[in-house]
Amino acid sequence: MSKERAQSFEWKVMHESTPGRSAPAQKLRLGVLISGSGTNLQAIIDAIEDGRLSGVEIALVISNSAQATGIQRALKHRLPVIYLPWRTFPVGAFLSEMTPNEAQVTALLQLFRVDLVVLAGWMRILSAPFLERLTERVINIHPALLPREGAGDTYTLSNGEQIPVFRGMHAAQMALDAGVSITGSSVHYVTPIVDAGPVICQREVAIEPGDTEDSLQERLKLVEHELIVEAIRRFC
Numbered sequence: 001m002s003k004e005r006a007q008s009f010e011w012k013v014m015h016e017s018t019p020g021r022s023a024p025a026q027k028l029r030l031g032v033l034i035s036g037s038g039t040n041l042q043a044i045i046d047a048i049e050d051g052r053l054s055g056v057e058i059a060l061v062i063s064n065s066a067q068a069t070g071i072q073r074a075l076k077h078r079l080p081v082i083y084l085p086w087r088t089f090p091v092g093a094f095l096s097e098m099t100p101n102e103a104q105v106t107a108l109l110q111l112f113r114v115d116l117v118v119l120a121g122w123m124r125i126l127s128a129p130f131l132e133r134l135t136e137r138v139i140n141i142h143p144a145l146l147p148r149e150g151a152g153d154t155y156t157l158s159n160g161e162q163i164p165v166f167r168g169m170h171a172a173q174m175a176l177d178a179g180v181s182i183t184g185s186s187v188h189y190v191t192p193i194v195d196a197g198p199v200i201c202q203r204e205v206a207i208e209p210g211d212t213e214d215s216l217q218e219r220l221k222l223v224e225h226e227l228i229v230e231a232i233r234r235f236c
C-alpha cells in the first residue's frame with residue numbers, strides 16, 4: 001500500500017457480528033480497557049493466575065494512554081496490549097455512528113474474540129452506537145455507590161441513611177466535599193448514560209477522619225480489586 005493510501009485508510013466496521021461467548025466450554029475472554037495505573041487489571045491477572053478466575057482469560061488490553069502503568073503490567077504477564085491514541089470530537093459530532101476510535105475497538109474486540117469488556121480505570125466516554133452492539137457486555141468500576149437499577153440521584157446506605165450519588169470523575173473527592181461518612185465502589189453495566197447502568201456488585205467503605213482524595217481512593221481500590229473479580233465471576 002502506498003504511503004498516501006495508508007494515511008487515508010479509515011477504520012470501518014463492515015459487518016454486524018457482535019462479541020459474544022463462542023462456546024460455553026471455552027474460557028471467558030476479556031478485553032480490558034485501561035487509562036492509568038492498572039491496579040484493577042492487576043487484580044484480574046492475579047485472580048486468573050491463582051485460580052480464582054480459572055474460567056477466564058485476558059484476550060486483549062487496550063490503553064488510550066502510552067504512559068499508563070497498566071501497559072507494563074500487561075507486558076510483564078505477556079498479554080496482548082494495544083495503545084490506541086484517542087481522538088476527541090466536538091459534542092454531537094458522532095450521535096448516530098461510532099467514532100473512528102470506537103470502530104477500531106469494535107474491530108479489535110472481534111479480532112481477539114472478546115466476550116466481555118471490562119473498563120478498568122478507562123477514562124474515555126463511549127458512545128451509544130458503540131455500546132448498543134455490546135449490551136450487557138461492557139462493565140465498569142466506579143469509585144462510588146450507584147443506585148442498584150442505575151438511575152436516580154440518591155443511594156440508601158445499609159444503615160438507612162440516604163446519600164447523594166457521585167458520578168463522573170473525582171467521585172471520592174465529591175464524597176469528601178459532601179461530608180458523608182460512608183461511600184463505596186460499584187461495578188456496573190455500562191450504558192450510554194455515564195455511571196448510570198445497573199449495578200452488578202458494590203460495597204460500602206467508611207470515610208476516616210483526615211481522609212484525602214488520595215487516601216480514600218486507595219482504600220476504595222482495595223475493595224474494587226475484590227469487587228471486579230466477583231463481578232467477572234458472574235459471567236462464567
Ligand code: GRF
Pocket residue numbers: 034035036037038039040041070120121122141142143185217220221224
Ligand atoms: C479506580 O478507582 C476506578 O474506580 C476508577 O479508576 C480507578 C482505576 O484505577 N474508574 P486503576 O487504574 O485500576 O489502578
